[in-house]
Amino acid sequence: DTALDIQTIRKDFPILSREVYGRPLVYLDNAATSQTPRQVLDVIVDYYSRYNANIHRGVHALSQEATDAYELARKKIQLHFNIGSTKEIIFTSGTTHSINLVANGFSSILKAGDEVLVSAMEHHSNIVPWQMLCERTGAILKVIPMSQDGELLMDNYRELLSGNTRLVFCNHVSNALGTINPIKEIIDEAHKVGAAVLVDGAQSAAHIRADLQELNVDFYTVSAHKMCGPTGIGILYGKEEWLQKLPPYQGGGEMIAEVTFEKTTYADLPHKFEAGTPNIAGGIAFGAAIDYLNNIGFDAIEAYENELLEYATASLLAIDGLKIYGTSKRKTSVISFNLEGIHPYDVGTILDKLGIAVRTGHHCAQPIMDFFGIPGTIRASFSFYNTKEEVDTLVAGVIKAREMLL
Numbered sequence: 123d124t125a126l127d128i129q130t131i132r133k134d135f136p137i138l139s140r141e142v143y144g145r146p147l148v149y150l151d152n153a154a155t156s157q158t159p160r161q162v163l164d165v166i167v168d169y170y171s172r173y174n175a176n177i178h179r180g181v182h183a184l185s186q187e188a189t190d191a192y193e194l195a196r197k198k199i200q201l202h203f204n205i206g207s208t209k210e211i212i213f214t215s216g217t218t219h220s221i222n223l224v225a226n227g228f229s230s231i232l233k234a235g236d237e238v239l240v241s242a243m244e245h246h247s248n249i250v251p252w253q254m255l256c257e258r259t260g261a262i263l264k265v266i267p268m269s270q271d272g273e274l275l276m277d278n279y280r281e282l283l284s285g286n287t288r289l290v291f292c293n294h295v296s297n298a299l300g301t302i303n304p305i306k307e308i309i310d311e312a313h314k315v316g317a318a319v320l321v322d323g324a325q326s327a328a329h330i331r332a333d334l335q336e337l338n339v340d341f342y343t344v345s346a347h348k349m350c351g352p353t354g355i356g357i358l359y360g361k362e363e364w365l366q367k368l369p370p371y372q373g374g375g376e377m378i379a380e381v382t383f384e385k386t387t388y389a390d391l392p393h394k395f396e397a398g399t400p401n402i403a404g405g406i407a408f409g410a411a412i413d414y415l416n417n418i419g420f421d422a423i424e425a426y427e428n429e430l431l432e433y434a435t436a437s438l439l440a441i442d443g444l445k446i447y448g449t450s451k452r453k454t455s456v457i458s459f460n461l462e463g464i465h466p467y468d469v470g471t472i473l474d475k476l477g478i479a480v481r482t483g484h485h486c487a488q489p490i491m492d493f494f495g496i497p498g499t500i501r502a503s504f505s506f507y508n509t510k511e512e513v514d515t516l517v518a519g520v521i522k523a524r525e526m527l528l
C-alpha cells in the first residue's frame with residue numbers, strides 16, 4: 123500500500139472538506155485544475171499583507187522584497203525541472219500563453235513550404251496557435267497519427283520527419299486520454315533532422331518530474347494551476363539559443379533596455395519576454411506549490427496515483443457497457459469513458475448532483491473525439507489527495523446514472 127498519509131494531506135486542502143448539494147465534495151476534475159493547499163494560499167495572503175509592490179523597479183524595501191521572492195520562485199522552478207539557467211525560464215500566464223509566445227516568434231523564422239508536425243492527441247491550445255502560424259507563413263501542418271489505444275504511431279512519425287520539418291509539438295501527457303507520450307524519443311528523432319520540439323507539459327507537471335536538460339527539449343510549457351498553484355501563472359522554458367533568436371512577443375515596460383522614439387533595444391533574457399507587471403503573487407505561490415509537491419515527493423505521488431488509477435480502471439470496467447478511451451499501458455491519472463447508449467453530459471449531470479465533480483465533453487481536444495467517433499467523454503482525473511473511497515463513490519454514482527438513464 124501507499125507510503126502517503128492521505129488523510130493528513132487532505133487536511134492541507136480547505137476546499138476538500140466542503141459540501142456540494144449537501145454531500146461531501148468528491149473532486150475528480152484535477153486534469154482541468156488542481157486544488158490549492160493552505161501552504162500556497164498562505165503565501166498569497168502573506169504577499170498582499172506584507173510586501174505587495176511592483177518588482178524590478180523600485181529601490182524601496184517592499185519592491186526589493188517582492189523582487190527577491192519572485193526571482194527565488196524562478197530559481198525553485200529551475201531546480202525542480204533541472205533547467206540550465208534562469209534566463210531560460212519565462213513567466214507567462216500559463217501554457218496557452220507560452221505556446222502563443224513561441225508560435226508568434228516562429229512567424230519570423232518559418233517560410234512557405236516548411237513543415238510543422240502536431241500529434242493527433244493535442245489540446246486545442248497546442249493546435250490553434252500553430253494553425254494561425256501556418257496561415258501567416260505558408261508553412262504546412264502535418265499530423266502524427268495515433269492508435270485505437272491512444273498511442274502515437276512512432277513509425278509514421280519517423281516517416282513524416284524530413285529535412286523540411288522545422289518544429290514538432292506534442293504533449294507530455296494527454297489531458298483527454300492520460301497517455302504518457304515517449305517524448306525523449308520524439309525529441310531525439312526530431313533533432314536528427316534539425317527540427318525543434320515544443321513539449322506541452324500542462325498535464326504532466328503534476329504527475330511526473332521532468333528533467334529538461336536530460337530530455338534536451340527545446341521548449342516546455344507548464345501551468346501552475348495544474349500543480350497545486352494558482353491560475354494565471356505558468357512558465358515557458360526555452361533553450362537560451364532559441365530564446366535569443368525569437369523576437370519579443372509583447373512590447374511594454376519591463377522588457378526594454380533603452381527606449382527612444384527612434385529605436386528601442388530589448389532587455390536581456392528572461393525579461394525580454396516579460397512585458398508589463400507580471401502576476402507577482404502568482405509566481406511566488408507557484409514556487410510554494412513546487413515546494414509543497416516536493417515535500418510530498420514525486421516518487422510517492424507517482425506510485426500512489428498509479429495505484430489509484432489501476433483501482434479505478436478495474437472498478438469502472440466492471441460496469442456493464444462502460445468503455446474507456448485511452449488504454450495505453452503508459453498512462454497517468456486520467457480515465458475518459460462512456461456508457462453505451464448514454465450521452466456523457468447526462469452522466470456528468472447526475473454525478474454532479476451526487477457531489478462528484480468530473481468533466482464531460484470534448485476536453486478541448488475535438489480531434490480526439492472525432493478519431494473515436496464520439497461527441498465527448500466523461501473524464502475522471504485523479505490527484506494524490508484523492509482516495510479509494512472517492513473512487514468507490516464515483517463507481518456507485520456511475521452505476522446509479524446508468525440505471526436512471528438506460
Ligand code: PMP
Nearest residue numbers: 216217218245247297324325345
Ligand atoms: N495543454 C494541455 C494538455 C492541457 O491539459 C491544458 C489545460 N487543460 C492546456 C494545454 C491549457 O492550459 P492553460 O489553460 O492553463 O493555458
